[in-house]
Amino acid sequence: MGAVALPMAWQALLVALLAGGTGLFGVMVLVGALAVLAYLFVVITITGEVSVLGATGGRRLLWALLVVGGGTAGWALGWAVTDVAGLGVSHNLLLTFLLGGVPYALVAGLFLAGWKLNTAVLGLSVVLISAGVVVLRHESPDEFEARLAADNVHRETTYAVAIPGYLPTDGGDYGDGLGGASFHPENPDAVPPDRYITITRYDRAMLGEQMCGQPTAQDSRLTWGSCKVEAGGLVYRHNEIEHGYQVPVGHRYVTVVGTPAVDHDLLRAAALSLHLATTDELGDNRELAGEYYTAAVPGYVGQATGSPPGMLYAPVDQTGNGAQSVSISLYVTYAAGDSICFDTIECTPDAGLTYVRQEDTHGYVIRRDEVNVQVLGGLRVDKTLLRQAALNARPATDDELRRALPPLKPHGVIDRLRQWLRNF
Template identity: 65%
Template sequence: MRTEIENDGPPRSPGPAAAKPVPVLAHLAAAWAVGSVFLPTAGAVLPAMLFAGGEAVFLVLAALGVAAILGYLVIVIRATRDVSVLGATRGGRLLWALLVMGPGTAGWALGWAATDAAGLGVSRDAALAFPLGGVPYALVAGVLVRGWRHRAVALVLSVALLAAGVAVLRQEPPDELEARLAARSVHRETAYVVAIPGYRPDDNAYGGGLGGSGFAPANPASVPPDRYITIAAYDRLMVGEDMCGQPTALDAHLPVGSCTAEPGGLVYRRGPVEHGYQVRVGRRYVAVVGSAAVGHALLRSAARSLRPATARELGDQEQTGDYYAAKIPGYTPQLTGIPAGLIYTPADHTGNGAQTVRITMYVSYAGGEDVCFLTKECTPAGSGLTYVRKEDTHGYAVRRGTVTVQVLGGLRVDARLLRQATLDARPATDDELRRALPPLEPSTGLDRFRRWLRAL
């Protein structure tokens, strides 16, 4: 009886068997010695050589040390070639030595940095540094041994330690926030924040609508326009410039958009931002110019009431014949320098539109400032608050431990809003400070590496 045997090809040779435990341990121990014996020895010798022989000697010895470690690893893999999957060929053995030295050293450096960042102090404790220093080299060698079980254990341990090291290094060092505060001259005690309904902070660095200093209305349309009138004299004319039969004074801040001749020889000029009149007084041309929010009739009345400014209006300034004043109800004058003249603003301090609705928070150490100094009104307002009224601002002050918090706004700001903002002001949290403060400039390669990790 004939029996047929199916044969799909030549007999298959069994795959490489897993290495035995004792040779594997000897193989791994030899790789472990790189980080636990050779590198600590080099770390003790090389700094002394740098001090004794200078930088050139240090570099030569460092290069010799790298070559010695690489040569040692080549000897190790030749002696234990049957243990590793790369031990069969000369090229494989050289690759093994480079892999153990390169990634092993990277893991060694990462491990020291991570344990120092975690405050474990391994690098300063010889009893811990000796057994742990060679672990990264042994793990790299373990990933390359024969037998999937050995490789799996080494790979899992490598990934776990790498993930733990990265997680630690991504965290901010305990003293970094304090260093960032010091770099920006920010004192934690006076770093207060508040969110004010209907307002946005000038700098939204804290996030969440929180601000630590200035605030402006969230709706720009709610900002009232500026109101002012300037009066300045000029004695030179622009060549060939004529509007409605009237020449234009050189350097005068006078609108040149359109003109209208009015009774009494006045010429009204209107531009996109300002409008007003130019009146000839002797050899000078006096410009009476107002912001767009100032009424036409008020400017006309001012132009018709021009006269030389009095000594009282000029204060300490000498009257040179260049200063003119006018009768402008509801406005008070001040001297200006460029151009020399007078500027009139509303007597109730509501003329500077943006400033009348701005809010500012001030935080100072208690006792360092008298909140009632130079105020028109300073009265207790309950809940530990003090209401203060100054020339063009008002608001509240409150004592918070070692600091005094003041929230002041322009005269158009509702006092109730300022009161609530003063009560709501609180110290900034660490997370808010981290967000608001710029990071420190990295000073070492490790600093740059940690910043890169945090950006991932």
């Protein structure tokens, strides 16, 4: 019954679902379930003396339910295991019939009277389930290649390296400190604070919103926190994220905002020197004259930003500004037609490597077969550390890639079970 009728019943149910919709499927499930339970109830009634659940009608019904439920679960699991292992059982009708009843027989065997028989069945079940778990945890080469393709990973350009004092971030974490993309200092205290200033124009104020008697500009970045009226009528606003001034200019409001590391006096001097940006100050954005406001900010250089009209000022000296100045990145590109000296301030050969420096990064490039391996860091990163990292970078192994790749989206219960087993 388990070898022939039940597998055929499941296939018939699948056909009914595809052909007749949920109504016919539901009817066939109900009829099939009742027929199977009735058959198994007859079986346990005839052979009740050899089972620990064969004495009463209630126990016999429980036995039938346990056999059909546990057997079907084992049958489905066995189907998945043989498919994953590539045994081809599900594609061979004879093997399906011969082996399809095994899970049902094993469940029934667990309730045999006599400890020798049910202990032997239990041991065999444990062995088969353990083997199934091993198979389901395993990832076939085809599955692995599918994950690589889904994440757009190319083996030729996927490298790994461990950098002393640094941890991988932003993907490409292969475990044990190995990374394949970006790295940040292991010690948070090694990251200098960001120092940026923004000057932004706003045309409307929020109704009823005031800080220290001054209306608050609509969409402004200084709408909360503390405030203080300073000499000359300027209102200094500050919170945990930024601080600065909101200055009325005609019917407009212009904010001068800095990150916490920016000096208060520098922001005040900028607020006092606010004026409409000239064509020379806007550089390549001369057509925006009359829309943007700028100020005198010693040691900083500004550039125009989008809507609302504004200017972003960054320190001229980028060697100590923010996480970028101490971060490290690993890039691997195909060497064909690739000029490593393009758009660089300095490009110098160095014993098989090439030292390159750009406006705010520097590092080394080394040729590996058909690719260029680049390790670039912020201007505060030690040059020797970058050179050694470029020399140590190597292709990532399959095991390292498996740790870094996201799992494929599961399709069904078995896929979810396989992912759970791999993460267990």
